[in-house]
Amino acid sequence: MGRKNFARAALLSLALGATSLASAQGQNTQAEIERYRQMLQDGNPAELVSARGELMWAQKRGPKNVSLEQCDLGLGPGKVKGAYAQLPRYFADTDQVMDFESRLVHCMVSLQGFDRAAVIRAPFSREGEPQTELESLTAYVVEESRGMPIAVSQRHAKERESYKRGEKIFYFRGGPYDFSCATCHSVDDQRIRLQDLPNLTKPEPAQRAFATWPAYRVSQGALRTMQWRLYDCFRQQRFPELKYLAPASVDLITFLGVNANGGKMDSPAIKR
Numbered sequence: 001m002g003r004k005n006f007a008r009a010a011l012l013s014l015a016l017g018a019t020s021l022a023s024a025q026g027q028n029t030q031a032e033i034e035r036y037r038q039m040l041q042d043g044n045p046a047e048l049v050s051a052r053g054e055l056m057w058a059q060k061r062g063p064k065n066v067s068l069e070q071c072d073l074g075l076g077p078g079k080v081k082g083a084y085a086q087l088p089r090y091f092a093d094t095d096q097v098m099d100f101e102s103r104l105v106h107c108m109v110s111l112q113g114f115d116r117a118a119v120i121r122a123p124f125s126r127e128g129e130p131q132t133e134l135e136s137l138t139a140y141v142v143e144e145s146r147g148m149p150i151a152v153s154q155r156h157a158k159e160r161e162s163y164k165r166g167e168k169i170f171y172f173r174g175g176p177y178d179f180s181c182a183t184c185h186s187v188d189d190q191r192i193r194l195q196d197l198p199n200l201t202k203p204e205p206a207q208r209a210f211a212t213w214p215a216y217r218v219s220q221g222a223l224r225t226m227q228w229r230l231y232d233c234f235r236q237q238r239f240p241e242l243k244y245l246a247p248a249s250v251d252l253i254t255f256l257g258v259n260a261n262g263g264k265m266d267s268p269a270i271k272r
């Protein structure tokens with residue numbers, strides 16, 4: 001099944017669910033059906049976000065009025081194809097392991113001359129708002145890795161240290177409920193309210209989780225990035241707010257990415 005067809009099937013099953021719900025509530029289902037018909041014609045709404053990101057990537061912007069086309073995502077300046085599938089990785093120029101979103105911000109600051117604090121002030125769009133620039137650019141770059149094998153490196157000592165720290169954070173218990181990531185994500189067939197909790201310690205669900213983020217969330221009508229996914233899980237864990245691009249976020253993404261190695265990128269996906 002092609003990507004577009006899959007997106008359509010996914011939306012269709014949502015449409016059917018919504019339709020029966022609406023009729024059960026005795027509402028006018030015709031308007032709902034029309035709305036979904038419209039969506040089905042548009043395919044995966046994330047495609048619009050990545051298209052916007054693609055334009056933005058090539059646009060001359062920022063105080064230095066240059067595009068992001070010379071941004072080095074790890075495969076050399078200007079190489080976008082397949083780059084996301086190999087991040088996080090160690091970058092010699094910053095002497096740091098960086099996930100995709102950290103590297104994107106680095107390029108916007110170093111190449112385009114944007115102010116770092118301003119760029120990361122509001123990285124996630126709020127409900128009903130247009131997608132942020134970071135979200136659009138992320139959607140474009142991850143789309144360019146669709147179908148590519150996840151290959152997060154452990155060659156550099158700092159990459160191995162990042163993984164170790166990520167693993168530690170994953171199992172670290174704390175907060176008012178004494179939760180760790182593992183509390184929700186190391187058991188099979190566990191659910192919270194109506195949501196499946198993937199067992200991220202097993203290769204297959206770990207690969208699926210990494211491969212399908214960033215994702216378009218139908219419930220929020222927005223594309224969400226991997227940084228957002230972790231931010232929201234910190235919230236569910238009742239931990240202090242996870243700062244955008246915080247070292248802990250990069251380490252967790254390294255941990256998740258290495259455990260997902262060999263899977264195939266399939267993002268942006270459509271999620272609940």
Ligand code: HEC
Nearest residue numbers: 179180181184192195196198208209233234236237252272
């Ligand atoms: C209180 C339970 C809870 C805790 C603790 C928790 N999560 Fe989650 N996690 C969830 C829920 C709920 C979802 C979303 C399921 C959905 O929306 O379908 C999720 C989804 C995810 C996903 C995406 C999975 C996929 O296949 O789409 C990742 C990755 C993830 N969590 C990582 C983490 C990490 C890393 C931590 C620790 C910082 C963590 N989670 C802590 C509840 C939790």
